[in-house]
Amino acid sequence: MKKRFSTLLGLTLCVSSSVFAQNHERQLDKQNMRQGEHVEYCVTHKKMNQLLANPEFAKQYAKEQQEFDHALLSKKGEGSTKALEYTIPVVFHVLHNGGPENISKDQIMSALTILNRDYAMLNADTIGVQAAFQGIRSKVDVKFVLATKAPNGACFSGITRTQNIATSNGDDGQAQVNAIVAGNDVYNGQWPGNKYMNIFICQDIGGAAGYTFNPGGWSANSMGNGIWVLSTYVGDIGTSSTYTSRTLTHEVGHWLNLSHVWGGTNDPGVSCGSDGVSDTPACIGSTACFLNQNTCSSDNAYWGFDQIDNVENYMDYSYCSKMFTAGQVDRMRTALTVSSTGRANVVSAANLTAVGASTAPILCSAKFSTTRRVICQGETIQFTDESFNAVSGWNWSFAGGLPATSTTQNPSITYNTPGTYAVQLDATDGSNSNTANIVNYITVLPAPTGIPYYESFEAISNFTNSDWFVENGGGNPWNVTTTVGRTGTHSAKLENYGQSASQMDELESRSIDLSGITSATNATLSFRYAYRKRTSTNTDLLKVFLSKDCGEVWDIRKTLTAATMSGTNLATSQWTPTSADWVTVHMTNVTTAYWVSNFRFKFQFTAGGGNNVYIDDINIYAGAPSDDIVSLGLTDLESFQNINLFPNPAENELQISFTSQTGDQLSFTITDLAGKLIKTLPVHAHEGANLVFIETTDLSAGTYLIKMIGSVQERTFTFVKK
Numbered sequence: 111m112k113k114r115f116s117t118l119l120g121l122t123l124c125v126s127s128s129v130f131a132q133n134h135e136r137q138l139d140k141q142n143m144r145q146g147e148h149v150e151y152c153v154t155h156k157k158m159n160q161l162l163a164n165p166e167f168a169k170q171y172a173k174e175q176q177e178f179d180h181a182l183l184s185k186k187g188e189g190s191t192k193a194l195e196y197t198i199p200v201v202f203h204v205l206h207n208g209g210p211e212n213i214s215k216d217q218i219m220s221a222l223t224i225l226n227r228d229y230a231m232l233n234a235d236t237i238g239v240q241a242a243f244q245g246i247r248s249k250v251d252v253k254f255v256l257a258t259k260a261p262n263g264a265c266f267s268g269i270t271r272t273q274n275i276a277t278s279n280g281d282d283g284q285a286q287v288n289a290i291v292a293g294n295d296v297y298n299g300q301w302p303g304n305k306y307m308n309i310f311i312c313q314d315i316g317g318a319a320g321y322t323f324n325p326g327g328w329s330a331n332s333m334g335n336g337i338w339v340l341s342t343y344v345g346d347i348g349t350s351s352t353y354t355s356r357t358l359t360h361e362v363g364h365w366l367n368l369s370h371v372w373g374g375t376n377d378p379g380v381s382c383g384s385d386g387v388s389d390t391p392a393c394i395g396s397t398a399c400f401l402n403q404n405t406c407s408s409d410n411a412y413w414g415f416d417q418i419d420n421v422e423n424y425m426d427y428s429y430c431s432k433m434f435t436a437g438q439v440d441r442m443r444t445a446l447t448v449s450s451t452g453r454a455n456v457v458s459a460a461n462l463t464a465v466g467a468s469t470a471p472i473l474c475s476a477k478f479s480t481t482r483r484v485i486c487q488g489e490t491i492q493f494t495d496e497s498f499n500a501v502s503g504w505n506w507s508f509a510g511g512l513p514a515t516s517t518t519q520n521p522s523i524t525y526n527t528p529g530t531y532a533v534q535l536d537a538t539d540g541s542n543s544n545t546a547n548i549v550n551y552i553t554v555l556p557a558p559t560g561i562p563y564y565e566s567f568e569a570i571s572n573f574t575n576s577d578w579f580v581e582n583g584g585g586n587p588w589n590v591t592t593t594v595g596r597t598g599t600h601s602a603k604l605e606n607y608g609q610s611a612s613q614m615d616e617l618e619s620r621s622i623d624l625s626g627i628t629s630a631t632n633a634t635l636s637f638r639y640a641y642r643k644r645t646s647t648n649t650d651l652l653k654v655f656l657s658k659d660c661g662e663v664w665d666i667r668k669t670l671t672a673a674t675m676s677g678t679n680l681a682t683s684q685w686t687p688t689s690a691d692w693v694t695v696h697m698t699n700v701t702t703a704y705w706v707s708n709f710r711f712k713f714q715f716t717a718g719g720g721n722n723v724y725i726d727d728i729n730i731y732a733g734a735p736s737d738d739i740v741s742l743g744l745t746d747l748e749s750f751q752n753i754n755l756f757p758n759p760a761e762n763e764l765q766i767s768f769t770s771q772t773g774d775q776l777s778f779t780i781t782d783l784a785g786k787l788i789k790t791l792p793v794h795a796h797e798g799a800n801l802v803f804i805e806t807t808d809l810s811a812g813t814y815l816i817k818m819i820g821s822v823q824e825r826t827f828t829f830v831k832k
Contacts, residue, residue: 137318138330141377145398149319149340151427152364154376167328172489174326174450178367182444196446196457197258198237201306202269203290204341205277207614211313211341213348215496218269218311220345223356225254228359228424235432240401242417246389247433250442254368257306258466258474258499260297265466265474267498270294273583275612275716280315287334289612293584299710303335304452305461307365309358310338312756319343320361325445330452337361348541356431359424363434364440366453371396371419378427382406385425387437393419399430471499473539476546484553484579486621486660486708490524491552496539497544505536510554528556528576550728553579555660558621558707561633563730567600573617579618585609585717588617594724596638596692596798601726602713606650607684609717617725621660625702625707627732632792633700635711636730640687642721643676649718650675654697660708667699668803672720674765685721692726693767696794698778700730731794750774750795750820759830766802766818770795774820778804781815788814795820806831 142150153447162168200222206212227233231249256268266328274289290310292298301308315321315338324335329335339357346355371390373383378395382405392406396419403419424431425438434442455461462468477496485491495504506516510531511523525531529553534547537601556576559581565577573580580587586605595601604615627633639652651674654668675693711730715723753768766778774795780788788809804816809831818825 149155217348221808248436308336325451327450367445389437476544558623642681648720650720694800
């Protein structure tokens with residue numbers, strides 16, 4: 111409905127405008143969240159106010175809105191009968207870091223199906239719209255299809271995938287676009303916003319569920335003139351659900367120049383407002399399904415309305431959205447005719463041909479994937495057909511697998527014999543065929559080795575054997591250096607000097623049998639590292655992951671920051687460690703869940719501007735400390751030096767750093783102030799610097815004593831658990 115004062119409908123940025131503390135903890139606006147959710151749905155009004163503060167933008171924006179309003183007059187009254195169905199070519203850009211945000215093709219296709227259903231008013235729930243709005247609900251007659259040609263003309267599936275840590279840092283959407291431009295698997299360059307409706311699927315987008323831009327000449331050709339959406343709000347399967355499935359329906363409405371039904375000046379539920387559409391009543395907006403809500407009856411009476419809010423509108427925040435009004439449809443279809451915004455070019459016949467959206471797709475590539483390529487004996491894995499486009503038949507061949515052949519689209523195959531095997535897929539669309547044949551695609555690990563497990567890399571010259579597996583993030587991979595080590599002359603080295611920020615590299619172990627460890631003992635994983643920062647602001651991370659199912663699921667069990675690893679020590683040129691630079695880490699959190707026959711671990715390093723990193727002397731062992739160690743009466747206090755506990759108070763973890771003169775078998779015991787034994791942990795210290803991590807999540811808040819017991823020394827310290 112038109113308000114009694116002018117309202118600017120502008121750039122829609124449905125992202126959180128949270129204020130960040132120095133620790134970067136995001137503060138979300140709860141008023142702007144749907145009931146029961148933990149993200150802001152939209153902050154159009156907040157971002158719009160920021161943009162309008164720029165006089166040049168405000169001037170251009172006002173002019174464009176006048177042009178839009180003039181074009182809108184010609185669309186008035188189209189109602190439910192349209193002279194033309196518009197086709198919008200879509201590209202889904204999945205930005206992930208190897209986690210669940212790397213959603214499946216099926217989940218993406220469910221999102222496309224929902225868009226087409228809702229915009230054609232084929233959703234079954236639209237029949238249940240309240241009587242007051244039955245007569246004005248309207249279909250948009252817009253069809254969404256996957257583009258099949260990239261900007262360079264290459265055939266593709268309409269989906270790109272990019273692995274980059276930027277997926278979890280959504281406070282800069284342009285940085286996420288830049289990551290996709292530089293690293294996607296189809297075409298490394300710009301995907302213009304006046305040729306494609308780009309949808310960016312990420313793990314985090316600044317604390318919001320989705321955001322986009324209203325059409326405008328200021329960004330007509332920009333790839334950033336697209337839609338951002340959380341991976342958990344895409345489609346209605348996989349990581350999403352029915353309750354979050356219409357986020358794209360909402361965001362595409364913004365992309366086609368709709369506002370929220372209460373307007374663009376405040377959060378929902380604050381005050382009456384209007385979206386500038388003649389047949390949507392003024393309201394305050396709803397964050398739940400309040401069907402009988404009538405919040406602005408006096409404003410509506412001024413214009414001849416006297417009815418309830420249109421809570422079921424897609425542009426509200428309710429969970430029962432199911433319609434657009436005829437006036438909203440006029441507005442959206444007008445947005446596709448205004449040439450200055452780029453939207454008209456998106457749906458033009460010439461562009462639809464250029465991006466492969468105007469004719470029936472044909473097969474141009476056979477392609478497949480699996481969630482894992484390294485497995486244990488006897489495991490069954492599923493292969494996913496990713497061939498494109500219009501595939502109707504499949505012939506698979508699996509060397510070493512059971513069954514050895516298959517004609518199903520996504521077969522499950524079992525591998526019983528160690529080795530490395532090829533996979534071949536012949537795909538067809540009935541007229542055309544294409545073959546994908548990848549040698550050395552699946553590796554089946556040999557029988558697991560037992561414990562104690564020790565790796566000093568002295569017998570290895572490279573990582574081409576079945577003991578270690580390297581995942582390269584695009585720059586320098588993990589490799590074996592034969593010129594430096596803490597023990598001997600070999601170690602695992604990542605030449606991090608000069609690597610691109612956020613690049614991620616992994617080093618994965620073979621399978622190890624921990625099933626023989628009993629509940630009366632403990633398990634420890636220790637390793638030595640050497641690392642230097644280049645500048646004080648470097649943000650490199652070394653993470654240790656453990657898996658209890660041969661690498662199907664990886665759990666983060668340790669994170670070492672650049673500050674922890676390097677302290678104040680810097681190396682501004684290519685760095686090689688000396689024997690004094692190595693630090694030993696003892697992980698005592700290899701808990702009973704990991705005492706299985708197919709245990710694996712991996713190191714993951716994320717570049718943050720620092721220098722090289724080295725790993726050596728990896729050791730996994732089991733053993734219980736002796737109960738009578740504390741009665742030995744040890745008095746030599748010089749075996750361990752430079753002992754520090756941090757953080758203290760501790761919340762989830764206590765770290766103990768110390769220097770060992772000779773190396774020793776240690777025991778750490780934690781007691782309360784009354785002397786009650788809480789836990790005992792064994793650690794084999796190495797000569798030089800050592801760092802021990804002790805989990806404290808299972809401790810109640812309070813003060814505790816931790817005793818460090820060696821063969822010739824005993825020390826006791828106090829720490830506080832928050």
